[in-house]
Amino acid sequence: MFKNLTDRFSQTLRHVSGKAKLTENNIKDTLREVRIALLEADVALPVVKDFINSIQNRAVGTEVSRSLTPGQVFVKIVQSELESMMGVVNEDLNLSTVPPAVLLMAGLQGAGKTTTAGKLALLLKKNKKKSVMLVSVDVYRPAAIKQLEMLAIQVGATFFSSTMSQKPVDIAGDAIKEAKIKCIDVVIVDTAGRLHIDEEMMMEIKALHAVINPIETLFVVDAMTGQDSVNIAKAFGEALPLTGVILTKVDGDARGGAALSVKAITGKPIKYIGMGEKSEALELFHPKRIASRILGMGDVLSLIEQAEATFEKDKADKLIKKLKKGNGFDLEDFRDQLHQMRNIGGLSSLIDKIPKIDGVNLLQIGNVHGAAEKQLKQMEVIINSMTTYERRNPELISASRKRRIAMGSGTQVQDIGRLIKQHKQMQNMMKTFSTKGGMAKIMHSISGSVSKR
Numbered sequence: 001m002f003k004n005l006t007d008r009f010s011q012t013l014r015h016v017s018g019k020a021k022l023t024e025n026n027i028k029d030t031l032r033e034v035r036i037a038l039l040e041a042d043v044a045l046p047v048v049k050d051f052i053n054s055i056q057n058r059a060v061g062t063e064v065s066r067s068l069t070p071g072q073v074f075v076k077i078v079q080s081e082l083e084s085m086m087g088v089v090n091e092d093l094n095l096s097t098v099p100p101a102v103l104l105m106a107g108l109q110g111a112g113k114t115t116t117a118g119k120l121a122l123l124l125k126k127n128k129k130k131s132v133m134l135v136s137v138d139v140y141r142p143a144a145i146k147q148l149e150m151l152a153i154q155v156g157a158t159f160f161s162s163t164m165s166q167k168p169v170d171i172a173g174d175a176i177k178e179a180k181i182k183c184i185d186v187v188i189v190d191t192a193g194r195l196h197i198d199e200e201m202m203m204e205i206k207a208l209h210a211v212i213n214p215i216e217t218l219f220v221v222d223a224m225t226g227q228d229s230v231n232i233a234k235a236f237g238e239a240l241p242l243t244g245v246i247l248t249k250v251d252g253d254a255r256g257g258a259a260l261s262v263k264a265i266t267g268k269p270i271k272y273i274g275m276g277e278k279s280e281a282l283e284l285f286h287p288k289r290i291a292s293r294i295l296g297m298g299d300v301l302s303l304i305e306q307a308e309a310t311f312e313k314d315k316a317d318k319l320i321k322k323l324k325k326g327n328g329f330d331l332e333d334f335r336d337q338l339h340q341m342r343n344i345g346g347l348s349s350l351i352d353k354i355p356k357i358d359g360v361n362l363l364q365i366g367n368v369h370g371a372a373e374k375q376l377k378q379m380e381v382i383i384n385s386m387t388t389y390e391r392r393n394p395e396l397i398s399a400s401r402k403r404r405i406a407m408g409s410g411t412q413v414q415d416i417g418r419l420i421k422q423h424k425q426m427q428n429m430m431k432t433f434s435t436k437g438g439m440a441k442i443m444h445s446i447s448g449s450v451s452k453r
Contacts, residue, residue: 006294008037009078027059027074034078042257044230047085047264054081075295082291085260090286091244091269093124097215100133100179100187104212106205106236107220109193112248114144116220116274117190118151119282120246123272125156130185135160135175137168137208138192148190155279158184168192168204172212189214197232202239209240216243219266221258223247223273229258230265237266247285248274259290329427331391335383337426338376378411382419385409394420 031052038048058077095101103120105113114136121132134152138144145162152159160175172189179187189212194201209217219242221229236242245262250273263270270285383391385408390397397405402416409415 008040009034009295027056030074031056031059038260041260044257044261044265047261050264051081051085054084079291079295082260082294083287085264086287086290087263087269087285089288090284091271092284093216093271094243095128095130095186095215099183099185100176101185101216102176102212102214103186103188103216103218104205104209104214105188105190105218105220106240106242107193108196108222108232109141111193111220111222111225112274113193113220114138114147114151114190115277116246116248116272116282117148117188118155118157119274119279120272121152121157121186121188122155122279123282124186131158131183133158133160133175133179133182133184133187134190135171135187136162136190137171138190139164139166139168139171140192144190144192151279158182160187168208169211172208176212197235202235206239217241218244218246218271219268220246220248221262223250223258225258230261233262233266237268242266242268244269244271246270246272246274246282251275251281329423331383331386331394331423332388334423334426335380335391338380338383378409378415379419379422382409382411382416394423 034055035048035052038051039045043051055077058081059074093103105117107113117134121134124130124132134148134157136145136148139162142164145164149159149161151157158179160171160178162171162175168191175189176187189208191205191208192201217240219233219236219240221232223229225232233245245266245268247259247262247270250259259270259273270287272282273285275281275283382405385405386397390401390405397416397420399413402413405411405416406413
């Protein structure tokens with residue numbers, strides 16, 4: 001995420017952060033580089049101008065000149081202005097109304113509205129313990145209603161059936177009535193999109209909004225549309241009283257232009273970001289954390305939250321008890337740990353959350369993370385190719401067994417040997433954890449650090 005921008009910012013600000021004194025020329029050269037980095041990231045020109053002016057005004061003032069470390073203060077100013085550009089603080093959904101709270105999803109076709117509606121339903125169920133109804137008023141795209149129904153089943157939400165012969169206003173009205181009868185907390189209305197903004201589309205969604213009066217009107221936009229997202233956001237902002245923005249496909253956006261522009265253009269906060277295809281891949285948008293990632297400072301808090309959300313506590317407790325009884329850490333346990341790693345998103349999702357050292361992320365050196373991702377998958381395949389007996393007794397895997405496992409997993413015999421060696425190292429580490437209570441302390445510290453915030 002934002003890889004190009006992060007690389008440029010890291011290089012540019014590294015030159016100025018160690019300066020004992022900032023001159024007009026220093027700041028001028030650095031700001032020119034920052035401006036180029038933002039424009040290359042597809043940030044809207046008016047937003048770039050305001051951003052550069054704000055930094056310049058603060059940098060030439062007493063804030064920097066009186067500091068003992070002006071170079072570092074300059075970097076802090078850049079970080080502060082990035083946060084300000086994106087909204088300063090996270091703003092969650094407003095559900096403070098007599099149930100059901102109605103959420104209207106607006107945006108162009110292909111932005112990911114339907115998928116995001118399903119993700120949002122799951123998030124509200126899991127994190128806020130809300131009952132959710134999903135309803136589609138997209139009577140133009142044949143598969144839209146069926147797609148939302150499948151997502152509702154997948155995330156465990158109530159689905160309100162509709163047909164393409166009905167009017168969107170009638171569908172939404174009937175859904176809200178049924179939600180009241182069933183005492184459902186939240187109704188998410190998925191609207192129709194177009195391939196481009198047109199008058200008919202805007203008239204329809206304005207009429208729908210007037211009738212259902214949603215407490216949240218969320219503009220869903222594909223982060224990868226870049227500069228176009230600014231014009232789209234402006235059009236929707238003029239047509240509807242938007243309350244917030246959801247950026248989708250952020251994990252595939254190497255530039256970051258939409259994330260840095262859309263708040264300034266609409267005046268509305270980015271509330272959530274979509275970080276993948278899975279139903280769980282919807283995150284609260286934290287401007288401070290995103291600014292930290294862009295500047296190569298990492299985002300440890302999000303990493304901890306991500307681990308906690310996917311962490312299977314029952315399995316971990318079972319493993320701790322097993323180790324305390326003196327039972328070994330076998331290959332089935334090892335596979336579970338690999339699976340946990342994959343659930344968190346693998347190494348690729350960790351890269352922008354890990355702070356850089358001298359402008360370099362250690363996992364990115366020589367594309368190490370790509371090789372490691374491949375190795376994680378290969379290790380799981382190898383373990384799955386073993387019998388239960390072999391997984392529970394890896395020390396008894398003979399040469400003939402290695403050949404059979406290699407054939408079954410499409411790997412080489414040396415790959416099997418390497419896996420067994422890595423497992424042995426992990427096994428020794430687990431013994432240390434179990435005898436000294438290390439594993440329990442680690443798990444406790446993860447949950448504790450989140451709960452204290």
